[in-house]
Amino acid sequence: MQRRMLAALTGTALMMAAMPAMPAETAWKSYISKDLGFSFMAPGQIKTEVGTFRGADAGPRQTIVFRATENNIEYKVTVMTLIQAQAEGASILGEREYMFQDKKKTVSDTFSRVETGKDTVYGRKIVVDLPENKGRATGAFYFNKGKLITLEATVAPTGNKASPDIARFVDSIGFTRAVMGAVELQTPKFE
Amino acid sequence: MRLTALAISAGVALAAMTAPAAAAWRGYISHPLGFAFAAPGELKVTKGTYSGAVAGGPHDSATYQFVDDNIEYKVVVIDMRDRANDAATLLGEAEYGFQDKKKVLMDTFGRVDRQFGRKLTIDLPNNGGRTTAAFYFVNGRILSLQATVLPANGDYGTPELGRFVDSVTFYTVRAADDAIELPAPPK
Numbered sequence: 001m002q003r004r005m006l007a008a009l010t011g012t013a014l015m016m017a018a019m020p021a022m023p024a025e026t027a028w029k030s031y032i033s034k035d036l037g038f039s040f041m042a043p044g045q046i047k048t049e050v051g052t053f054r055g056a057d058a059g060p061r062q063t064i065v066f067r068a069t070e071n072n073i074e075y076k077v078t079v080m081t082l083i084q085a086q087a088e089g090a091s092i093l094g095e096r097e098y099m100f101q102d103k104k105k106t107v108s109d110t111f112s113r114v115e116t117g118k119d120t121v122y123g124r125k126i127v128v129d130l131p132e133n134k135g136r137a138t139g140a141f142y143f144n145k146g147k148l149i150t151l152e153a154t155v156a157p158t159g160n161k162a163s164p165d166i167a168r169f170v171d172s173i174g175f176t177r178a179v180m181g182a183v184e185l186q187t188p189k190f191e
Numbered sequence: 192m193r194l195t196a197l198a199i200s201a202g203v204a205l206a207a208m209t210a211p212a213a214a215a216w217r218g219y220i221s222h223p224l225g226f227a228f229a230a231p232g233e234l235k236v237t238k239g240t241y242s243g244a245v246a247g248g249p250h251d252s253a254t255y256q257f258v259d260d261n262i263e264y265k266v267v268v269i270d271m272r273d274r275a276n277d278a279a280t281l282l283g284e285a286e287y288g289f290q291d292k293k294k295v296l297m298d299t300f301g302r303v304d305r306q307f308g309r310k311l312t313i314d315l316p317n318n319g320g321r322t323t324a325a326f327y328f329v330n331g332r333i334l335s336l337q338a339t340v341l342p343a344n345g346d347y348g349t350p351e352l353g354r355f356v357d358s359v360t361f362y363t364v365r366a367a368d369d370a371i372e373l374p375a376p377p378k
Binding site for chain 2: 056057086087088089090091092093094095097098109110111113117118119120121122123124142143144145146
């Protein structure tokens with residue numbers, strides 16, 4: 001009996017040693033930008049930078065980017081301020097969504113709703129396969145209170161396209177809900 | 192041989208006489224609202240209201256309606272000028288409401304004259320027909336073009352739906368020269 005138990009324990013230990021090393025999970029944190037009016041969750045270390053965007057409708061814009069990378073997935077939140085063009089927000093949002101999927105294979109394109117009742121913000125969620133087998137990108141797009149906000153999770157070719165972390169990230173956005181213990185993001189100054 | 196040819200000709204002529212006459216398509220334009228489109232049949236204008244959880248309301252709406260060959264053509268203009276800064280979400284709410292609890296056959300980008308919107312096709316519940324619609328938010332208004340093939344027509348693949356929803360233009364220079372100015376809805 002003792003021998004059999006020893007054999008079973010040795011077998012389990014050998015199996016565990018033979019298993020491929022799983023990547024270490026980084027804790028997910030909630031982030032909030034009171035200046036920009038939204039919150040989200042992401043794993044890893046968030047880096048903040050200033051970027052650029054150009055759209056036919058939106059024109060050339062400076063953007064604020066919050067970025068993290070974890071397990072071959074890049075998590076990116078991009079914010080553009082278009083306070084003077086809020087009445088054109090529907091078309092500007094449509095253009096941004098169109099650009100995201102243009103010349104790519106669209107895997108899905110669906111309605112997205114955040115918050116409830118009169119506070120509901122409508123947007124879209126789009127999944128595309130990147131050209132030349134460069135991976136898969138999931139984007140969620142919203143235009144709220146003069147800001148065009150995009151959440152993008154891009155899985156590298158070696159990453160797990162079916163990872164539940166992608167949805168966890170893009171679905172984590174909030175506009176009005178209180179987030180306990182969220183890390184406050186600093187808004188970088190434009191040049 | 193000649194008798195057969197005569198019989199065929201007579202048959203074709205009879206068939207043509209009994210088929211419903213398709214109404215001519217005409218151009219329509221609204222200079223104050225900033226759009227133009229084309230539709231067949233007789234124009235009927237009605238006034239209504241629109242409400243939504245986000246939109247609030249009721250907001251005034253005007254419907255320009257046509258019926259031809261058991262296809263309903265409708266242009267709905269909802270006045271959202273007091274909420275124009277919420278354009279993106281208001282348009283999303285209108286699109287979502289259109290397809291909610293219905294079978295969606297198509298949901299794609301609509302791009303007209305630098306305006307981005309959406310085009311959707313749905314099957315109506317209880318075999319009520321098929322509707323193709325296009326939604327845009329322009330000049331503080333939600334504009335939707337909706338064409339419904341009724342069961343009495345039954346040709347759900349008809350190109351007339353696409354012809355109607357794709358006829359919209361936001362550049363007056365693209366309107367037909369003889370386009371009819373749309374009347375204001377009745378008070």
